[in-house]
Amino acid sequence: MKDFKSDQEVRWCPGCGDYAILAAFQGFLPELGVPRENIVIVSGIGCSSRFPYYLSTYGMHSIHGRAPAIATGLAASRPDLSVWVITGDGDGLSIGGNHLIHALRRNVNINVLLFNNRIYGLTKGQYSPTSEAGKITKSSPMGSLDTPFNPVSLALGAEAGFVARTIDSDRQHLTGVLRAAADHEGASFVEIYQNCPIFNDDAFEPLKDPAERDMRLLRMEHGEPLRIGADRGVVMGDYGELKVADIAEVGEDALVRHDAHRADPGYAFALSRMDYPAFEHVPVGVFRDISRPTYDELMAEQLGGAEARSGQEELASLLAGGDTWTVR
């Protein structure tokens, strides 16, 4: 398969999680089975948004937060393309929050990869919409006052049909999630926990440390019971919420079996609320993967077979429509 590396020198800080994501993405693209000329990467602004330069596909490094809007026009007018949006927590959730939620609700056939390092990298270290409350940064010396977004909850609230979370350092898991996102028809949203070694180093360390991670990660597999490590699992609470219990106490049968295809988003939303307090038990994998008509399909359907190819006649009859009169 072709090499998807471009001839451009990759310029991120040493140790940046973007390298790992890029490597996984470049490695995954050949198995996508789409010729490189039919792949388009659209990004906004931020460290992650340099992504398009490093891939030998078509690409646009656009403007702050607007990539989902630009990708919407591209995908809606060119259903033959595989369109990927690369964004970060600042780009996608602050300045571009509006475009992101609308692209998801419309179910435009794009794949959104949101690199979440919970900090502003490119503008050098201010708190972001996913930074924990009380975060001390240059712009919040006394601690930030903002309540952070949970990107997965937000995406589910915006009616996204495919929502997943993965981690930059786990190439195998990351690749699996990318594959599932690509397979999904319609808008896919993938949150990738990504390390910023300069301004928010080790933000996700508890999820990466081999000694700890298995006690914290809830690896979701469709049809399988939801387990955290060997001893704990997820059960349904009295109000439909999901909670963690000792398997020894509740018994194996009480564990919730993961169903990513539930039409009702309530279950996936409950799952997305489980990573509190910080990283005690973090679901990773596919929260939701349901099928509904995509925006571009619906648009193409409206244009339909009626679309006139005999341009001139159609145009002439359009112009001559309505009440007319003739001067001789």
Added chain:
Amino acid sequence: MTKQVKQLDRVIIRFAGDSGDGMQLTGDRFTQETASFGNDLSTLPNFPAEIRAPAGTLPGVSSFQLHFADHDIMTPGDAPNVLVAMNPAALKANVDDLPRGATIIVNTDEFTKRALAKVGYDSDPLSDGSLAEYKVSQVPLTSMTVRALADFDISKKDAQRAKNMFALGLLSWMYNRPTEGTLGFLKSKFAGKPEILAANLAAFQAGWNFGETTEDFAVSYEVKPAQLPPGTYRNITGNLAISYGLIAGSRLSGLPLFLGSYPITPASDILHELSKHKRLGVRTFQAEDEIAGVGAALGAAFGGSLGVTTTSGPGMVLKAETLGLAVMTELPLLVVDVQRAGPSTGMPTKTEQADLLMAMFGRNGESPVPVLAPRSPSDCFDIAIEATRIAVKYRTPVIVLSDGYLANGSEPWRIPDVAELPDLSVPFTTEPNGDDGEFLPYRRDPETLARPWAVPGTPGLEHRIGGIEKSDGSGNISYSPANHDLMVRTRQAKIDGIARDIPELEVDDPTGDARVLVLGWGGTYGSIAAGVRRVRRAGGTVAQAHLRHLNPFPANLGEVLRSYDRVLVPEINLGQLALLLRGRFLVDVISYTKVRGLPFKAEELAGVVQEVIDRV
């Protein structure tokens, strides 16, 4: 009774009533009847921004003015010869515009004590002699309509609502308008409501019959068809003409049309119209905001569509950043700004031409964008095609500055022969253009300086574009000082070079010895031309020219400016074109400006022109 028929060469009628009285519909139907009769015409709808302002109040008055004639006319007219006033508010809001001797038809049913007091009339103007210098026809429009519809199975409210059709019937009789169009219109509008249809037809007929029988109206009038150039005509508004022009531009360029837009007055009708034409492959996208509208259009342009976004002033502001990206990525993009009174929300339903400097300069950095402005409702069609031509040929965003007056105003439009429209097709690049077989997205056409347009899906031409400065040729990111200087100058040179590809400015100077030139741009064309015509009729000598291309200017503009002693520049802003002309050509033009949300009056401009002539 045999009634006298009097010949007139032109008439200006204004229908005025509450915003719920259906005045826009009445005016529009009368316009259609007039168009199909073959008069030349021009219209000026004027309505509040509120959907339904409080009934019977001055802010709630909605009006529609129509000027029609047996010769070519330029404007909707300065002062109405006939005012149809559906209530005291409509009378009060409009009476000051009437010349002495004008006809006023009032709906007396609405002239109650309470209604009069509501708009500050201390006494009844119908009886206190204050309208002595007008011909006032007092017609109980509402009660006559209700009586005419007594036998119909409809509510009293529905019966009262049909009074606009009664008024339309009466005026249609007075001016000998053909009625088939209105009857057909009503039939299709109320196809699903047979009782309402029958009532409206009856009200219309009753109005007509009332004119025919009552002694109040002893005379009806006739305005002969105008001698327009041969061809098939229809009446068209600016917004409809722009919509058709965009569809034509798409067909002529061979590019599918993609509109990304967000509703805003007075541009929304373009979105509405284009949304109807999916059969012609038109994709319309109602975005979440103005930014997404233009963003999606640019994304579609990257994919090989004719990307279009439509908006009005405040929305234009939000699109600025994406326009900069379009300049940087050098992709074709059409941006239609239907200007309205500003700043900020301003007056959404009132016209202005104050977005010129924003269109020219309202972006960060050196960010040149071609700017075009239509001169009349029907010219909106041609300007959309011209904008398409420039955008696809030069790979650049193009801004079209229409305005609220052009958007809603209408005039007869000679339907063009599609076969005679220009071929705008531009082939996409499909082969590498580099010396070593690589693709250089910023290697330019030496003549136009346009870069290649290679769309995704084309094998071997994969490339990246974006808003960061690009290296000449390769398009790689570049912070090189020399490269930035080169790229800034090249982008400017590309836009400047369009001047070689547009017509020179034509000056209308019939005697050839005028010393004063009146130069305008955009939607003021009709008012200026009518003003100039008056001056000439009175024996004055004056030249007129009108700009449709504002960036770049026509190549001969400087020479034209310098060949007159004085140049008068009327604008509905505070002198934006004047500023550009002074800065660019060091010519001390005379700026005449007015910003009242309304077009200039021809008479007023004639006076200003004459003053300048007198001073030379």
